[in-house]
Amino acid sequence: xxxxxxxxxxxxxxxxxxxxxxxxxxxxxxxxxxxxxxxxxxxxxxxxxxxxxxxxxxxxxxxxxxxxxxxxxxxxxxxxxxxxxxxxxxxxxxxxxxxxxxxxxxxxxxxxxxxxxxxxxxxxxxxxxxxxxxxxxxxxxxxxxxxxxxxxxxxxxxxxxxxxxxxxxxxxxxxxxxxxxxxxxxxxxxxxxxxxxxxxxxxxxxxxxxxxxxxxxxxxxxxxxxxxxxxxxxxxxxxxxxxxxxxxxxxxxxxxxxxxxxxxxxxxxxxxxxxxxxxxxxxxxxxxxxxxxxxxxx
Amino acid sequence: xxxxxxxxxxxxxxxxxxxxxxxxxxxxxxxxxxxxxxxxxxxxxxxxxxxxxxxxxxxxxxxxxxxxxxxxxxxxxxxxxxxxxxxxxxxxxxxxxxxxxxxxxxxxxxxxxxxxxxxxxxxxxxxxxxxxxxxxxxxxxxxxxxxxxxxxxxxxxxxxxxxxxxxxxxxxxxxxxxxxxxxxxxxxxxxxxxxxxxxxxxxxxxxxxxxxxxxxxxxxxxxxxxxxxxxxxxxxxxxxxxxxxxxxxxxxxxxxxxxxxxxxxxxxxxxxxxxxxxxx
Numbered sequence: 001x002x003x004x005x006x007x008x009x010x011x012x013x014x015x016x017x018x019x020x021x022x023x024x025x026x027x028x029x030x031x032x033x034x035x036x037x038x039x040x041x042x043x044x045x046x047x048x049x050x051x052x053x054x055x056x057x058x059x060x061x062x063x064x065x066x067x068x069x070x071x072x073x074x075x076x077x078x079x080x081x082x083x084x085x086x087x088x089x090x091x092x093x094x095x096x097x098x099x100x101x102x103x104x105x106x107x108x109x110x111x112x113x114x115x116x117x118x119x120x121x122x123x124x125x126x127x128x129x130x131x132x133x134x135x136x137x138x139x140x141x142x143x144x145x146x147x148x149x150x151x152x153x154x155x156x157x158x159x160x161x162x163x164x165x166x167x168x169x170x171x172x173x174x175x176x177x178x179x180x181x182x183x184x185x186x187x188x189x190x191x192x193x194x195x196x197x198x199x200x201x202x203x204x205x206x207x208x209x210x211x212x213x214x215x216x217x218x219x220x221x222x223x224x225x226x227x228x229x230x231x232x233x234x235x236x237x238x239x240x241x242x243x244x245x246x247x248x249x250x251x252x253x254x255x256x257x258x259x260x261x262x263x264x265x266x267x268x269x270x271x272x273x274x275x276x277x278x279x280x281x282x283x284x285x286x287x288x289x290x291x292x293x294x295x296x297x298x
Numbered sequence: 299x300x301x302x303x304x305x306x307x308x309x310x311x312x313x314x315x316x317x318x319x320x321x322x323x324x325x326x327x328x329x330x331x332x333x334x335x336x337x338x339x340x341x342x343x344x345x346x347x348x349x350x351x352x353x354x355x356x357x358x359x360x361x362x363x364x365x366x367x368x369x370x371x372x373x374x375x376x377x378x379x380x381x382x383x384x385x386x387x388x389x390x391x392x393x394x395x396x397x398x399x400x401x402x403x404x405x406x407x408x409x410x411x412x413x414x415x416x417x418x419x420x421x422x423x424x425x426x427x428x429x430x431x432x433x434x435x436x437x438x439x440x441x442x443x444x445x446x447x448x449x450x451x452x453x454x455x456x457x458x459x460x461x462x463x464x465x466x467x468x469x470x471x472x473x474x475x476x477x478x479x480x481x482x483x484x485x486x487x488x489x490x491x492x493x494x495x496x497x498x499x500x501x502x503x504x505x506x507x508x509x510x511x512x513x514x515x516x517x518x519x520x521x522x523x524x525x526x527x528x529x530x531x532x533x534x535x536x537x538x539x540x541x542x543x544x545x546x547x548x549x550x551x552x553x554x555x556x557x558x559x560x561x562x563x564x565x566x567x568x569x570x571x572x573x574x575x576x577x578x
Contacts, residue, residue: 275423
């Protein structure tokens with residue numbers, strides 16, 4: 001008797017729970033699940049958007065992997081950028097947080113300054129850097145000239161464009177810096193005190209206490225950094241639109257062009273699925289390795 | 299005395315580093331501001347000048363009529379979209395977060411894992427199928443594709459609110475139930491006021507996200523006069539001879555709302571980031 005009563009109550013609770021979260025269920029199904037399934041079907045068709053979709057089997061995927069060098073080029077550019085941007089963001093974000101963690105007067109003001117760039121609308125940021133990087137009147141080349149170096153045509157080739165994008169990315173790393181700072185401040189001070197008693201220097205404390213204790217924070221920054229690097233779109237679209245000569249053709253930009261400039265919906269769907277799987281695999285890989293280097297307090 | 303002197307030197311070095319770094323970080327923004335007050339000739343001056351001669355404040359007025367782009371209209375569109383999306387997403391996410399934190403039901407944590415996973419899925423890959431579906435439903439070039447999804451909760455906002463709601467003591471629920479509160483009254487009268495800070499943090503995120511949103515309006519909206527300002531602004535530089543002083547003025551106008559918001563609500567900006575970091 002008693003057990004049956006419990007299930008009745010459980011049923012009631014389950015019903016209430018599901019009713020309360022039902023907006024999420026509806027949104028998840030309508031705006032994520034259905035589009036995902038639909039694009040999966042479209043990825044096996046030739047669909048120019050004006051005609052009806054024609055089933056072509058694996059053709060889109062075969063073209064992607066064997067017949068379209070721009071896919072691999074864009075993937076290479078995106079991957080190189082991801083490695084450069086994420087690694088430099090981890091280092092710079094950590095070092096700046098380290099300085100901002102010091103207890104000196106007016107530190108809140110400085111923290112605000114480093115956060116400020118993240119607030120500038122992305123398109124405005126792109127237009128701003130377009131001016132700074134301009135090879136004729138940009139302030140970057142002026143500074144190079146003052147330093148006795150040669151002018152650089154920043155937005156003209158893959159390496160210089162990637163370098164520019166990494167610099168812009170670092171300029172806007174305020175969020176990961178705040179996350180780092182929060183991670184640093186949540187480390188119990190007793191650990192440092194004990195280390196000082198044991199005769200452990202400041203530099204040693206950073207490596208032996210701070211870094212291991214902050215590994216979950218670094219892990220989070222790593223995951224979000226990789227994902228956002230693979231999604232890079234707006235900045236490049238406004239800065240170079242993939243040019244010149246596809247020198248800055250990021251994967252997402254190529255996908256966009258296929259879908260909305262060449263109207264190759266089937267092909268773009270196949271590319272979407274490939275990106276989805278790629279990001280999922282990368283995330284899983286990082287999660288797997290995390291067991292060996294991320295420290296979790298139990 | 300020796301350690302005190304050493305401490306002073308360390309503090310001095312920290313200040314020097316802080317000043318150098320913050321000047322470097324601020325320089326681009328100062329540069330943008332300087333350019334917005336220049337004349338056409340001063341923009342192309344080499345070596346570059348920051349602020350010199352007359353300051354051309356009229357650029358901010360001229361930005362509104364630059365190349366007959368309806369810049370004022372863009373701003374209004376963005377305001378409309380952003381305000382609706384903010385209220386819709388905060389309220390729906392709060393209700394959903396409530397369901398994931400204050401009601402115990404079988405399978406809750408498994409379903410919440412799905413919510414967390416959807417945060418990782420790049421929204422960008424959904425844009426192509428969504429475009430095709432909205433086209434079938436004849437919803438392209440309306441604001442429905444931009445606004446409607448915000449009525450069904452946003453994973454990240456659900457996440458930060460759930461964190462906050464988990465921290466509210468259980469006794470509050472029980473005493474409310476004894477007083478005869480229904481589940482909805484419990485949510486509205488007890489839980490919402492108790493988790494106000496996380497709601498504000500989510501509202502700020504919503505404003506930032508929607509004001510910044512670029513790919514979706516670019517794909518879903520065709521009519522120039524319906525564009526939000528993020529996309530509209532990108533039209534400013536695609537002209538044959540870009541007038542950078544007006545582009546800069548427009549960029550500052552677009553950036554300003556969030557900057558002002560930050561000055562008044564700095565605490566909530568930081569809090570939202572911190573919650574996402576500490577319990578990621």
